[in-house]
Amino acid sequence: MSRMSSTLVFRAKTTRVTSVIGGVVALLIASAVLVGSGGCTNAGLMKSQADDLSRELEQLKAQQAERCAPREMATAESNLDFFDEEYAERDYWEAQDALAVAKENAKKAQEQLVSCADRDHDGILDVDDLCPDDPETVNGYRDEDGCPDAVPSAPAPLVSGPVDFHVRQSVYFDTAKHVLTPESQHIVREAVRQIREDPHMMLVAEGNTDSVGSDASNQRLSIDRAKAVKAELVAAGIDPGRIEVVGFGETRPIATNATPDGRAQNRRVDLRSK
Numbered sequence: 518m519s520r521m522s523s524t525l526v527f528r529a530k531t532t533r534v535t536s537v538i539g540g541v542v543a544l545l546i547a548s549a550v551l552v553g554s555g556g557c558t559n560a561g562l563m564k565s566q567a568d569d570l571s572r573e574l575e576q577l578k579a580q581q582a583e584r585c586a587p588r589e590m591a592t593a594e595s596n597l598d599f600f601d602e603e604y605a606e607r608d609y610w611e612a613q614d615a616l617a618v619a620k621e622n623a624k625k626a627q628e629q630l631v632s633c634a635d636r637d638h639d640g641i642l643d644v645d646d647l648c649p650d651d652p653e654t655v656n657g658y659r660d661e662d663g664c665p666d667a668v669p670s671a672p673a674p675l676v677s678g679p680v681d682f683h684v685r686q687s688v689y690f691d692t693a694k695h696v697l698t699p700e701s702q703h704i705v706r707e708a709v710r711q712i713r714e715d716p717h718m719m720l721v722a723e724g725n726t727d728s729v730g731s732d733a734s735n736q737r738l739s740i741d742r743a744k745a746v747k748a749e750l751v752a753a754g755i756d757p758g759r760i761e762v763v764g765f766g767e768t769r770p771i772a773t774n775a776t777p778d779g780r781a782q783n784r785r786v787d788l789r790s791k
Contacts, residue, residue: 559609560604560607560609563600563604563609563612563613563616564604566616566620567597567600567601567604567616567619570593570597570616570619570620570623571597573623573627574590574593574594574597574623577590577623577626577627577630578590580630581630581633581642582626582627582629582630582633583751583757584633584642584645585626585629585630585633585642586625586626586629586630586633587751587752587753587754587757588748588751588752589622589623589625589626589629590622590623590626590751591744591747591748591751591752591757592618592619592622592748593618593619593620593622593623593626594619595741595744595745595748596615596616596618596619596622597615597616597619598744599611599615599741600612600615600616600619602737603615636649636650637649637650637651637652637653637663638652639652639653639663640653641653641661641662641663645661645663646662646663646664647662647663647664648662648663648664648665649663651663651664651665652665653665654666654667689701689781689782689784689785691784695738695741695742695744695745696745697745697746697749702749704788705746705749705750705753706753708720708750708788709750709753709754709755712750712755712759713754713755718759718790719759719760719761719790719791720750720755720759720760720761720788720789720790720791721760721761721762721763721788721789721790721791722743722744722746722747722750722760722761722762722763722786722787722788723743723763723764723765723769723786723787723788723789724738724739724740724741724742724743724744724746724762724763724764724765724786725739725742725764725765725766725767725769725770725783725784725785725786725787726738726739726742726766726767726783726784727767727770727774727779727780727781727783727784728767728770728774728780728783729774729780732766732767735766735767736764736766737764738764738766739764739765739766739767740762740763740764741764742764742784742785742786743762743763743764743786744762745786746786746788747760747762761791767783770783771783771785
């Protein structure tokens, strides 16, 4: 074969290979565009569903669902907040999981609301009404119990002063978790008892973490822990409006973060009255 013929054959093969490679690259680019487009579409759909769920929760609140299904409402709201955080950071997998949990609990709250009635139409739900078939006599005396009554001529004095709120131990958590440990449940029960003794008490749940993890993730985790404690208190019948939630991340340790025991003490939620 002549030198000219060899050159022509080589160029032809080179052109064919280049064409194939170009086609593969074009296909990969097209696939990436399609995946990216689908991802944006799915993310947009999730955000739309979250907005719809937020409006649904507001409607449930207006129907006093927080009193009929306090645990479900608190769980739905906390997971919807978590969705917003993860969506803002474009962690769509975590956002999708949080949205699913929020939807499930909103549905449960809706189902429980159907059975949560006010038979005597006195504005006090049957679950809180000591006399569900007899309307409350609104006269400034025990108007919250749902029963007809009269003001006694010489009522006994009520509590002479506010109840001192004090929890000797904080509520503790496992590493990177915002689920209460079993040994912390009795602390929550003690908090519920004291809050019920003083109907005017306002409470702050202050979330904290150890130093494991980034500042940003620990800040989110501390808020989630405080929300978890609030959810437990609300599930026990405490008005959610009486509980403020704050998170301090890893900025307020009470022990060293250099040892496992010290870190365990720092993974906590402190409860205090305002």
